[in-house]
Amino acid sequence: MASKVIRVVAADGDFAGVRTEFGLPGDYPGAALAEAVRAAADGPAPGPREDATDLPLVTIDPPGAKDLDQAMLIERRSGGGFRVHYAIADLGAFVVSGGALDAEVRKRGQTVYLPDGNVPLHPAELSEGAASLLPGEIRPAALWTIDCDAEGNQESAHVRRATVRSTVRFDYETVQAAVDAGNPHPSLAALPDLGRARRALAVRRGAVELQLPEQEVVADGDGWALVLRPRSEVDAWNAEISLLTGMAAAEMMLTAGIGILRTLPDPDDGAVQWLRRSAKSLGIDWPRDEAAAELLARLDPTRPESMALFMDATRLLRGAGYTTFDGSPPEISTHAGIAAPYAHVTAPLRRLVDRFGAEICLAVSAGTEVPEWVRESLVSLPDLMSASDALAAKVDRACLDQVEAWVLADQIGAEFDAVVLRTENGNSADVFVPAPPVLARCTGEGMSEGETMRVRLVEADTAARKVSFQRAEQEEKTE
Structure with missing residues (x-):
């Protein structure tokens, strides 16, 4: 696999069929949209907030993103170690429990991403406007402060409601280029050292990271492009800050005896x-x-x-779910892939459960009671989130399958290099074709995992969104 972006332009088309097949919602019900518009116009709900607008926070997101959940500042502490300031969009300041908008976002569960437009969890008035941590705008946030020692171990963490103002919106490539040039933004200058330290700790804990090829569909002129984009160091370091926060949140919940964790059983x-x-x-x-x-x-x-x-x-990573508890300890409290307890709290614009996790941590950190509407919701959240996770994964795969078929539709009979990823029954395998970046089934005898071989395209059905190959050498033997 080449360590660079691989781009292949596909034919023109849209994803209406995917939206219809999976019953994705369109416009918001009138009452839910009206609530969102009113909340955006009125501003966040009244209540005590720390003024943290002096913190030079920055965001790192894909180019063009407007639903900005997180903004960060990482400082070095005197005597060694790090202090992480991590601002998370405060949806609890806009969404009223029991209202029409609350009911609608519970149905949606999370933002579903498609190449020709997302199906957002919250209306754009909030997710891309009043609640988004856009640069230069004063916004309500759940502001985490997490202190780590020089090796990256968490020493303390607390979260409170605050008012923040992000100073710059970055994308991953821009930050990576600045780091490589030795000139990172001051707010991110300590990110490489902390990111590396946290990653080293993760490996020692037993956290499992699978560096599989990551396909992406992007707009390219009048059509779509299949892109294979390697994960950058900045992407990995940024993820470690989110994981650090989610682990701090889980620890808070477990100490308080109430919460909702993202869990995964240990592999047998x-x-x-x-x-x-x-x-x-x-x-x-x-x-x-x-x-x-x-x-x-x-x-x-x-x-x-x-x-x-x-x-x-x-x-090793099968059986992920959500575990809630209130009073009694949870039956399972860890996520085997992370090798630690973990809770979703860093993406409330895009994922329903994060709003509830944030409210629990805000209450625990402040020494107040967890709101009753949060306690009542713990029963239903696991099923809501599991259903939306499954739907989002199916939609993502369907969109990739569609573009793969579009890209290859006029190349039946063409041969490609491929890597055998997993074999079944001796004559069928999952293969990865690096150019164009395609994951598909392949038939043929004698295929071995890890083998590089030539394959011949035998099917690219754009209606069924199905692509399949045959081992070229095998086909030649049978002719």
């Missing part, structure tokens, strides 16, 4: 033994005293055998 011994057998068959050395997280972290993601093992390692 069978899954780990399966991975060890896969590593051996792929020729990957895995010492017995090395943890799976350490192995996966040191692999070169551009190597075919690494890609195949990452695919097999998805077996």
Whole structure:
């Protein structure tokens, strides 16, 4: 896999069929939209807020994003260590519990992203306007302050309602270029050191990161492009700040005896033994005293055998869900992929559960009672979020499948290089074609995981959104 952006322009088309198939909502009901418009015009609900507009916060998001959930400032502490100021959009200041807008966003669960336009959780008046942490605008926020030592270990954390003003909106490429040039923005100058320290801690904890190829569909002229965009260091460091905050939130909830956690059971011994057998068959050395997280972290993601093992390692990350508790300790409190307790609190514009998690942490941090409407919602939130997670994943895959079919529709019979990611029954496999970046099924005998081979395109059905290949050498043998 090339370590650069790979772009292939597809034919013109839209994703109306995907929207119809999955029953995605369109406009907001009149009453819900009216509430959002009124809340945006009236401003945040009254109440005590710390004035933190002097903090030079910045945002890092994809180019063109307007639903900005997080703004950060990372400072070095005297004597060593770091202080993270992390402002999160405060939806609790705009959405009234029990109102029409609250009812609608509970139905939606989260923002669903499609190449030709998102299906947002909240109306644009809030998600891209009054609640978004846009640069130069004074906004309400849940402001976290987290102190870490020089190795990145959390030492303290608290959160309170505040008023903030982001100073600059960055994208990942701009920040990465500045870091590479040795000239990062002052608010992000400490991000590389803290990000690396947190990532090292994650590996030592046993956190599992799968560096699988990430496909993306982007607009390109009158059509669409398939893009393979490697994850940058800044992307990884930024994610570590969000994870740090989610882990601090989970710790707060567990201490208080109330909360909603994102959980994942530990993999059973069978899954780990399966991975060890896969590593051996792929020729990957895995010492017995090395943890799976350490192995996966040191692999070169551009190597075919690494890609195949990452695919097999998805077996370690099955069974994710949401666990609520109020009074009694939760049956499961950790997320095996993170190797620690974790809660969603950093993306309330785009994910329903984060608003409730934020309210719990704000109350705990202030020493006040968790609002009753939050307690009452804990029963229904796991099912609402699990359903919306499943829907969002299906829509994302359908859009990728559609563009893959568009890209390849006029290339039936053409041959491509491919990497075998996972085999089934000896004559079927999941393969990754780097150019154009396509994940699809392939038939043929004798395919081995981690193998690089030539494949021939035998199907690119734009109506069914289906692409399939056949091993080229196998087809030649049968002719």
